[in-house]
Amino acid sequence: MNRKKILVVDDEDDMRKMVVSALESFGFQVFESPNGQQGLQDFLNFAPDLAILDIRMPGIGGIQLCELIRHRSKTPIIMFSAVDEREDVVEAIQKGANDYVLKGAGPAAVVERVNRVLDTPSNSPADAGSGDDKKWSVKDSDVAIAVLAHNDRKARTEIREILRQSQIQVRDVETGEEALTTIRKFNPLLVVAESKLPDMAANDLLKAMKDHPRRGGIAAIVTTERRSPEAQRRAFYFGAQDYVHAPWDDGRLAMALRAAMIKAQQYRDEVRKILAERRAAKEAA
Helix, strand or coil: CCCCEEEEECCCHHHHHHHHHHHHHCCCEEEEECCHHHHHHHHHHHCCCEEEEECCCCCCCHHHHHHHHHHHCCCCEEEEECCCCHHHHHHHHHCCCCEEEECCCCHHHHHHHHHHHHCCCCCCHHHCCCCHHHCCCCCCCCCCEEEEECCCHHHHHHHHHHHHHCCCEEEEECCHHHHHHHHHHHCCCEEEEECECCCCEHHHHHHHHCCCCCHHHCEEEEEECCCCHHHHHHHHHCCCCEEEECCCCHHHHHHHHHHHHHHHHHHHHHHHHHHHHHHHHHHHC
């Protein structure tokens, strides 16, 4: 059997080993490099079918490595991105990267993204029996949509009013599962979730969202009744753009919501522009 070869380049040993182990368990032949300089040499030596590059590395970083590889090969490239690297992801796509996956998404998400880019069937048990309700929407809506998952009536009313003032159409939900269903259907610009929903924590919702093909174009804000630096750190790790705790100032909340939406929209516009340029170049060739 001719196994697909994957090159994983990441200076974080634990993260790299986790990704390598996950890919090997799904039958891929995996090579690993601890830095960009070694990664370029290994790419030339092993001629992989796909490369996964960490964006932030000392020396030759992921974006530079992506550009160096792209000058030599059309091999698919997936960028390994932290939640605060959206601008870098856009630059990497401009340099020729095919896709990206967020750190913290978990090994299954990495394997799924590799399968998607290589267009190979996934043997993941999680894929078995998945119906249309599990598919993510990738179509942008004609109007900006926000999903609001909040049980506190006062807070929900305040947030809804701020969003409507910004011409945002609000979809109210009560549980995390309802939020995921709505996200899959509408591909919203923003998700605002209470830290503890009836069926799951907001962080679990964020983790489930990480596999969305357009995750970078969906802003997420977690609201909570009290400030917790550790909870805030974890929310940011799982993909939140902001963490707002009560009692909040309406101005501060409005600024957080609008800033998150603007950043998400800018990301969508950049990716849409890049894809359009690629299509135009392909048609002209």
